[in-house]
Amino acid sequence: MLGAIADDFTGATDLATMLRRSGHRVAVVIEDAALAARAFDDIDAIVIALKTRTAPVADAVSSSLGALERLRSWGADRFYFKYCSTFDSTDTGNIGPVLDALSGALAARRTIVVPSLPANGRTVYEGHLFVGSDLLENSPMRHHPLTPMTRSRVADILRPQTDRGVAEVFHPAVRAGVDGLTAALAEAEEPYVVVDAIDDDDLAVVAVAVRDDVLVSGGSGLALGIRGPGHPDSAWQAPSDGGRLVLCGSVSAATRRQIEVAAAASAPVRVVDLDRAAADTDAEVRSIVAWVREQRGGSAPIVCAARTLDDVRETVGGVPTAPLVESVLSAVAARSVASGEVSALIVAGGETSGAVVRALGVAALHIGPELAPGVCWATTTVGDSAVALALKSGNFGADDLFLRAWEKLA
Structure with missing residues (x-):
């Protein structure tokens, strides 16, 4: 089972939407709601919705580690840390500290960093994050009241948030296909690797290349390449018509x-x-x-x-x-x-x-x-x-x- 941790509520349903499209039966759990494992007997992926994007760093780390343990108790054996496709954060966090905590708890040798969501105009090319045709630093996110994004190179945004190394893999390696990207990732010695992706085909290649990684991170777009079992979804039923x-x-x-x-x-x-x-x-x-x-x-x-x-x-x-x-x-x-x-x-x-x-x-x-x-x-x-x-x-x-x-x- 895939277990995911999202740093806000709309981000959780965003990710869940993509997972459902890629063939998963999905449930979103709200923060620390008490649920037994049997509640997920017919579920392929669980997303825990937290409110940690702009929380104090210590709180964000604690909540994320708590969510990880709950996902493990429900049977998850592979994990996804979901943040905003515009990489909303500051030099003190919270993406880096949460990544450090999760990768440490899971003993992850490598974690990819893939904020791209091409369907909504978020792409990464040569390590730089674009919003439509604008670099992130030239987009309206530059003036965000809580997380003003004044740089566009994802590695440069992440490095101040972590003591761990950050590598980059550029678009030619992704376009070389799964084997080419797998080789490029194997050459990266740093624990975090920012990977270019400019369309959904790129995301599919990335997802296959890291299919054995215990932890991945990104916006919701990466989920499109993570294929689920495709079982019929009996959990969804529209309510009777009302207001x-x-x-x-x-x-x-x-x-x-x-x-x-x-x-x-x-x-x-x-x-x-x-x-x-x-x-x-x-x-x-x-x-x-x-x-x-x-x-x-x-x-x-x-x-x-x-x-x-x-x-x-x-x-x-x-x-x-x-x-x-x-x-x-x-x-x-x-x-x-x-x-x-x-x-x-x-x-x-x-x-x-x-x-x-x-x-x-x-x-x-x-x-x-x-x-x-x-x-x-x-x-x-x-x-x-x-x-x-x-x-x-x-x-x-x-x-x-x-x-x-x-x-x-x-």
């Missing part, structure tokens, strides 16, 4: 476009009133829940942190807006599901997805149909009811995602 809701904590350009496309098609949209939420969070939650209830049947109302950049505020009344929005949206989700009025939710934004999953008390997700690269429907049980969730990174999905996603539940 729909979209919650957007992300204020990314992609998510804002998705909101506007849905609004143009008559989807009702409400922006969280930050001033009222700061003054009385519960009052704003009650108001939004009532507004959701009032929307016409069959619609998929959208509650968002922002529709335009003018709506984006870092603080309100001295209170940081990001955790405030997460608190509001997660409470709206919990109350709307508990009332039975909502049975399918799309959640945009990694931090918001984590907050919603925790508020709903989710222990595990069974991965279902793909909506876009890195985005899928998953099902879980909340109380006695089946609920469908689509947790998406703010930057993922086509502009019409909030309109077309529901077709997969029909």
Whole structure:
């Protein structure tokens, strides 16, 4: 069984989507949910969703090692550390320290580093990470508030985070096929090896070349080359038709476009009133829940942190807006599901997805149909009811995602 550790919640479902596409029956386990091994009798891959991307280094390492031991107890014998395809990290971590801890615990002689996700424009060439046609350092990630990415060479980003050596294998070796790449990897003496990949064919070659490695690391794209047994997936079943809701904590350009496309098609949209939420969070939650209830049947109302950049505020009344929005949206989700009025939710934004999953008390997700690269429907049980969730990174999905996603539940 393949066991994977993802450093955030949307990253976990992103990886699970790719594993399902490559022939695995997949479950996502939320952090430290207590589950017995028998819960995974019909599962080929387990992904544990952590919230460690920007956690303190010691906490990230501890949580990741705990996840590794749980995966081992459930029968996993090969492991995958999943981080963002834009290699989100700083000079002090967290990718390097977690890699050091996992590779040490597994006595891994070599661990590849493959952030590429070509389907979403993330590629590595000559060791440099590109976002579309831009080097990482010239992409919007340069201005990320927590992990500003000011370099593009993956090895140069990783080296300050670890005392271990970092080698690079470039594209000609990958294009030489499995035998050529295997030979190139064998020549690399360093424990970490950054490998070029510019398309899915490259990822397939890489995955086969390292099929005997106990630990691999990368974005979700590498999973496309890790072939599963292809058993029929009986764990996925769409819930009966019920209320729909979209919650957007992300204020990314992609998510804002998705909101506007849905609004143009008559989807009702409400922006969280930050001033009222700061003054009385519960009052704003009650108001939004009532507004959701009032929307016409069959619609998929959208509650968002922002529709335009003018709506984006870092603080309100001295209170940081990001955790405030997460608190509001997660409470709206919990109350709307508990009332039975909502049975399918799309959640945009990694931090918001984590907050919603925790508020709903989710222990595990069974991965279902793909909506876009890195985005899928998953099902879980909340109380006695089946609920469908689509947790998406703010930057993922086509502009019409909030309109077309529901077709997969029909």
